[in-house]
Amino acid sequence: MSERMQCEFSLIRYVPDVVKGEFANIGVVLREAGHPEAVVRFTRDWSRVRCMDAEADVALLESLEAELGARLETAPQLNAKPVLEVLEDSLSNSVQITAMRATLAENLPAEMEQLMRMYVEPLKAPATRRKTSGRAAIVGTMREEFESAGVWRLMHKRISAAQYTQAGDPLKLDCGYRNGKVRMFHAVSLESDAEGAKGLAYSAAALRAGVQRVEGIELELTAVVEPFARISDPEQYGFGISVMEHEAIRVLTVSDLGRVAETAKRELRA
Template sequence: MSTRKQCDFYLVRYVPDPVRNEFVNIGVLLRDVAQPEQITVNFTKDWARVRCIDPDVDVAMLESLESELRRRLAHQGSDATPLMRVFEDSFSTGLQITEPRAYLAESMIAGVEELMRLFVEPRKRQASARKTGRQAIQAKMRSQFERAGVWDLMRKRISVSRYTKTGDPLRIDCGYRPNGLIRMFHAVSLDSDTEWPKVLAFSVESIREGVARIENAELELTAIVEPIVEVSADREDVERVEQYRFSVETMEEQDIRVITTNDLPRMAETAQREFRL
């Protein structure tokens, strides 16, 4: 049996009103005690609990803080002492970090995943097996990019108005640029997001033209969907099967690459090679 790593973990809390002292755990920091410069950070992808205590929360800001926190911690060196100071000096009073607690982890990634289930996203212990839709695909996509070490290097929530017209509300989940090609990725649930294939098919040509004009690059847009068996386990459900195939064909006719969540590890490996990690 493999030896577990001795670690310390910290919980990141969102505290919208310090006077009322209500908080929600939104993330975990895990540090290897033997190699204190090795820190893994993960924030929640489900902001429902945060919205319960603060309906006006700026989710985009909180999501951006995860990458910012990783960058700052990566430059603090091996001294564990300044971690609390780095956090307190760098971020608003709306965020707090707990004192460290001891933890034995099989690995840094496995440890963070377990701590997230225990302290940040406890509902996933019951709901994860049945989780469906675009949010589930997004979570799987992000998880694979994180495992490949490229998530923090990618652009997120890419506003296409830069390439099309002012006011265009469409945002693509993430992307990056290897050489003269821009790869963009968007989660599309063919079980619940029935309009998304048409939206992407309608928009992609103007996005492609804008990318060529502004970035002097080609665009490869990839839609990530569920395998057909997750949408229709019953092969006799002809209507759902036909709808699934129609959606895929609608996107592919506009040169949108369509892959399923089963292909995500291979996609992440490609990104890892292209980032030369």
């Protein structure tokens, strides 16, 4: 039997109401004891957070995973505990990090899986109860495909349109990267919210002009929608496609995401 590694881990918690003190564990930071390098992983299932706080900004919480990982990578010479304390100070009170605890592990990947199951991931419910739909389902599939290609961590997330259009613009594009062009991707559900297609179409021209002005290169804007086979209202679906394509928005379905992710991998040399 191989000797087990001595490790340390912290839990990352979402605390929507500090006074009540209720929380949901959303991630784990793990390192081998005596080693400065640490790894971080967040949940992919935000049902607990949404149950506690229906208005929770899940996309923003997701972006913290990349930020936390990047900060840990850029300070490898420091002990992990002070690094986490600095991060906790820099984040709002709604995201907290616990003190480190000891654990024994066969290896770091296996231990991370075990800790996520024990402390973070919700109990599996029947598929009919856990099924997501609409924009959330498209965003989830988009992230999964880019993660599988190894490029999600290299991409910008929740890109503020205001930096390219005008102050106060609330639109935030789901993700994107730069390689010869600025390529942005945004999920639009034509089953549950065709208004999203109109909103993106309305913003397209100003976004395109703003990217040219600020970045000096062309914007390629892509909307990702459900396949036609999943749609109950063909007229609404056709309308949404039409208004976006009229504004030179490239429209793809989730079925195209594997190919899109491979293109991103090649262009980002991931």
